[in-house]
Amino acid sequence: MRAARLIKMVLLLQSRPSMTAAELARELEVSERTVTRDAQALSEAGVPVYADRGRAGGYRLIGGYRTRLTGLARGEAEALFLSGVPTALREMGLEDAASAARLKVSAALLPSLRDASRTASQRFHLDAPAWFKEPETPELLPTVADAVWDDRRITARYRRGDGEPQREVVRELEPYALVLKAGAWYLCARVADEGPSRASFRVYRIDRFTAVAVREERFARDEEFDLPAFWEERAAQFARSLLRGEVVVRLTGEGVRRLAYTVDPQSAREALAAAGDPDERGRVTVTLPVESEEVAHDQLTALGPEVEVLSPATLRKRFTDDAARLAELYGV
Numbered sequence: 001m002r003a004a005r006l007i008k009m010v011l012l013l014q015s016r017p018s019m020t021a022a023e024l025a026r027e028l029e030v031s032e033r034t035v036t037r038d039a040q041a042l043s044e045a046g047v048p049v050y051a052d053r054g055r056a057g058g059y060r061l062i063g064g065y066r067t068r069l070t071g072l073a074r075g076e077a078e079a080l081f082l083s084g085v086p087t088a089l090r091e092m093g094l095e096d097a098a099s100a101a102r103l104k105v106s107a108a109l110l111p112s113l114r115d116a117s118r119t120a121s122q123r124f125h126l127d128a129p130a131w132f133k134e135p136e137t138p139e140l141l142p143t144v145a146d147a148v149w150d151d152r153r154i155t156a157r158y159r160r161g162d163g164e165p166q167r168e169v170v171r172e173l174e175p176y177a178l179v180l181k182a183g184a185w186y187l188c189a190r191v192a193d194e195g196p197s198r199a200s201f202r203v204y205r206i207d208r209f210t211a212v213a214v215r216e217e218r219f220a221r222d223e224e225f226d227l228p229a230f231w232e233e234r235a236a237q238f239a240r241s242l243l244r245g246e247v248v249v250r251l252t253g254e255g256v257r258r259l260a261y262t263v264d265p266q267s268a269r270e271a272l273a274a275a276g277d278p279d280e281r282g283r284v285t286v287t288l289p290v291e292s293e294e295v296a297h298d299q300l301t302a303l304g305p306e307v308e309v310l311s312p313a314t315l316r317k318r319f320t321d322d323a324a325r326l327a328e329l330y331g332v
Helices: 002-015 021-028 032-044 074-080 086-092 095-108 116-121 141-150 227-241 253-261 265-274 293-301 313-329
Strands: 049-052 058-061 152-159 168-181 184-191 201-205 209-218 245-251 284-290 307-311
Touching: 002 021, 002 032, 002 058, 021 032, 021 058, 032 049, 141 152, 141 168, 141 184, 141 209, 168 201, 168 227, 184 227, 201 227, 227 265, 245 253, 245 293, 253 265, 253 284, 265 284, 284 293, 293 313, 307 313
Parallel strands: none
Antiparallel strands: 049 058, 152 168, 152 209, 168 184, 184 201, 245 284, 245 307
């Protein structure tokens, strides 16, 4: 533990002109007294740590000293590529590895480039969770993440989301990858007993895992597995699987323009492409796939007078009732 702290202290001093005892204590999460003892230990070991006295004093390395302890461990290198997603790193338990990796890279850079991490962080930040939704970290995420990074099989108990909240299944999985989508964590995994076919890859919401046991044996990863392509395909399939109903609507020109902003954009584009020519008033009739009548009512209400629902009759009646209530409310 102390050896790792001493190495980190050297790397910190190598990456900056000087640091006060308070700054080092904050970075190393120790007391200033411990910093003083560590600096003495480094000096006795031959590392030229020099202490400047006084109010503006601090610690620095002298004589152009540079350590060669900047080689990245595998875990640090992998975490470095995720360093633009600090919340995700923290939730997966990789924050310390990423911090060590960034420090080693900073120590290896030329002095003129050592502020690169600061200037980059001032110019880009990824905020993954959706608006108006408090993100919750799944309790089992760190365990699953460890298995993903180490290519170890897991035995997982999973609560299905098919309308039977008490129904759970047990699967032996080969955990390939993690995906963070709008604040929700997903695991892309292959079912171990279904063979190497593409169909054996599934997507699981990690907050539905109720138990996860990491196995000792590792699995042989399919090097041709393309995570971005797989996720794009499955996400599109999922979005389409929700669209189980249809409504027929008549849109004004403005309604056509705004349709993709109120319903699934791909479905809107396909529905408009399949529509016929506008009528004499410039209105277009389209058949639109929707998740349900309730969802369609909420979505299409945003279009106001730019849409007229033609069918189903029950949805048209909802809008008729809405119009009557609005007329009464505004005294029309």
